[in-house]
Amino acid sequence: xxxxxxxxxxxxxxxxxxxxxxxxxxxxxxxxxxxxxxxxxxxxxxxxxxxxxxxxxxxxxxxxxxxxxxxxxxxxxxxxxxxxxxxxxxxxxxxxxxxxxxxxxxxxxxxxxxxxxxxxxxxxxxxxxxxxxxxxxxxxxxxxxxxxxxxxxxxxxxxxxxxxxxxxxxxxxxxxxxxxxxxxxxxxxxxxxxxxxxxxxxxxxxxxxxxxxxxxxxxxxxxxxxxxxxxxxxxxxxxxxxxxxxxxxxxxxxxxxxxxxxxxxxxxxxxxxxxxxxxxxxxxxxxxxxxxxxxxxxxxxxxxxxxxxxxxxxxxxxxxxxxxxxxxxxxxxxxxxxxxxxxxxxxxxxxxxxxxxxxxxxxxxxxxxxxxxxxxxx
Numbered sequence: 001x002x003x004x005x006x007x008x009x010x011x012x013x014x015x016x017x018x019x020x021x022x023x024x025x026x027x028x029x030x031x032x033x034x035x036x037x038x039x040x041x042x043x044x045x046x047x048x049x050x051x052x053x054x055x056x057x058x059x060x061x062x063x064x065x066x067x068x069x070x071x072x073x074x075x076x077x078x079x080x081x082x083x084x085x086x087x088x089x090x091x092x093x094x095x096x097x098x099x100x101x102x103x104x105x106x107x108x109x110x111x112x113x114x115x116x117x118x119x120x121x122x123x124x125x126x127x128x129x130x131x132x133x134x135x136x137x138x139x140x141x142x143x144x145x146x147x148x149x150x151x152x153x154x155x156x157x158x159x160x161x162x163x164x165x166x167x168x169x170x171x172x173x174x175x176x177x178x179x180x181x182x183x184x185x186x187x188x189x190x191x192x193x194x195x196x197x198x199x200x201x202x203x204x205x206x207x208x209x210x211x212x213x214x215x216x217x218x219x220x221x222x223x224x225x226x227x228x229x230x231x232x233x234x235x236x237x238x239x240x241x242x243x244x245x246x247x248x249x250x251x252x253x254x255x256x257x258x259x260x261x262x263x264x265x266x267x268x269x270x271x272x273x274x275x276x277x278x279x280x281x282x283x284x285x286x287x288x289x290x291x292x293x294x295x296x297x298x299x300x301x302x303x304x305x306x307x308x309x310x311x312x313x314x315x316x317x318x319x320x321x322x323x324x325x326x327x328x329x330x331x332x333x334x335x336x337x338x339x340x341x342x343x344x345x346x347x348x349x350x351x352x353x354x355x356x357x358x359x360x361x362x363x364x365x366x367x368x369x370x371x372x373x374x375x376x377x378x
Contacts, residue, residue: 001347003336004068005035006061010075012300012314014042014321015328017072017093020053022329027054029337030345034068036061043321070347072332079106087111088364090347092332094118094131097361097372098262104372108362113349117331118261119359119369126355128334133177134327139316140181140257143284144170146319147253148189150282150302150309156190167192171247172211173268173293174257175202178286182255183211194247198232198240216243232266241270249276254283256293262375264291271295271305279307288312 003026005018016039018026023033035050037059047057058064065071065084073093077085079102085091088111095116097104107114117131127133147170148155157167170186172179175197183206186193193211197203203213218236232240248254248269254277259265265287274283274296285297296305297312304310317324339356341348349356351368361369367376 001069001345002032002034002067003070003072004064005033005039005072006065007036007039008074009078012318013075014318015074016040016043016045016321016325017074017329017332019043019045019325019329020049020055021326022333023050023053023055025333026336029340030342031070031336031340032056034058034064036064040325043325045325070336074328076100076103079103082106082110082112085110085112088113090115090349092117092335095361097369098375101376104361104367108365108367111365112362113360113364114362115335115356115359116361116369117359119361119371120331120335121355121358123354126358129331129338129355131328131331134331135317135324136176136178136257137181138320138324138327139286140178140183141185142313142316142319143178143255143257143286144182144185144189144253146311146313146316147255147282147284150311151252152280153252154190155186168252169194169250170253170255171195171214171244171251172255172257173197173244174259174286175199175206175213176257179255179257180205180209182257183209186253186255187211191253194251196240196244196247198236214243214247216240237266237268240268241273244268245273245276248273249278251277252281254281255286256283257286258293259287259290265293267291267293267295269294274305274308274310277308281308282311283308284311284313286316289314 034056050057070090076095090113092115097116120126120129155168158165168191170191170193172182172195175195183193183195187210194214195206195211196214206213218239285292285294287293288297288299297310299312299314302309302311339347
């Protein structure tokens with residue numbers, strides 16, 4: 001089977017679906033690999049490295065996509081390119097299937113078996129394929145560095161002959177994968193870190209990293225079966241608002257990571273909370289691409305509101321694209337190798353498998369994913 005990897009065309013996307021190391025491993029399994037010229041240049045991988053790994057490198061993008069039995073990307077394809085895909089080919093990338101109905105319909109009509117990487121279930125067996133977690137981990141790291149570079153003071157405590165500098169205070173809202181990495185990174189840099197999450201169950205994880213877990217009594221909250229926080233009621237949001245405002249007022253850096261899978265991000269930092277923050281403070285809104293956690297944040301801009309900088313980078317993993325590409329590439333390799341039959345040299349999609357049942361969206365000209373079908377029927 002031929003794996004085709006076209007270059008990413010989404011603005012500012014520097015990550016790649018396969019790095020040369022993964023190409024070599026896939027070829028050893030029995031795949032053929034062809035990549036577009038310049039595929040990895042933004043992440044430090046040259047055409048020569050791909051050739052050395054055994055891939056064919058081509059500058060004919062359309063022919064590349066048309067030839068692929070399996071097509072791998074980071075970002076979802078343009079609808080115009082779906083018509084280039086082979087009927088019955090397998091297409092694997094982020095797809096945003098909850099919102100991209102026209103794209104899903106196009107893939108279905110073309111007869112493509114479309115796998116959505118953000119739909120990989122959060123189970124022990126699927127952990128090595130979980131791209132959302134691997135990329136969120138790097139996003140958490142990148143957020144702290146972006147905030148630290150913008151802040152007009154240092155993060156650690158420093159004792160000098162001229163006096164002692166107090167550590168900066170960092171408040172992380174949301175203690176999922178990204179939030180926990182942000183906490184760990186801020187602590188390594190010497191900051192004093194507070195954290196809050198609607199799921200009290202994560203308090204122990206926060207404390208194990210050396211941060212203080214802020215307790216706000218919201219009543220019954222909990223999490224979904226996949227580990228995501230449940231949406232809050234209006235009354236719970238108001239209680240959260242009041243509880244966090246005092247912490248934000250004392251913080252030098254605020255990092256928000258709250259996202260609801262398949263839905264707009266919750267607005268958790270309002271204008272009055274931003275105004276309560278001291279001048280020179282920095283806020284990083286991880287959820288800006290899906291509507292934003294912070295009132296006033298703007299996608300791909302840094303906004304100044306009364307001396308507080310609100311950073312709205314939409315593609316945080318791309319800030320560290322070399323490592324992000326390595327991790328995403330590993331996720332894809334683990335997915336492909338899990339379902340690769342060495343004897344028949346085929347990728348077998350058993351839709352009764354718990355992983356594939358969750359992440360295959362279209363197959364044999366049908367919409368097969370139950371979660372997406374349920375959304376369509378509501």
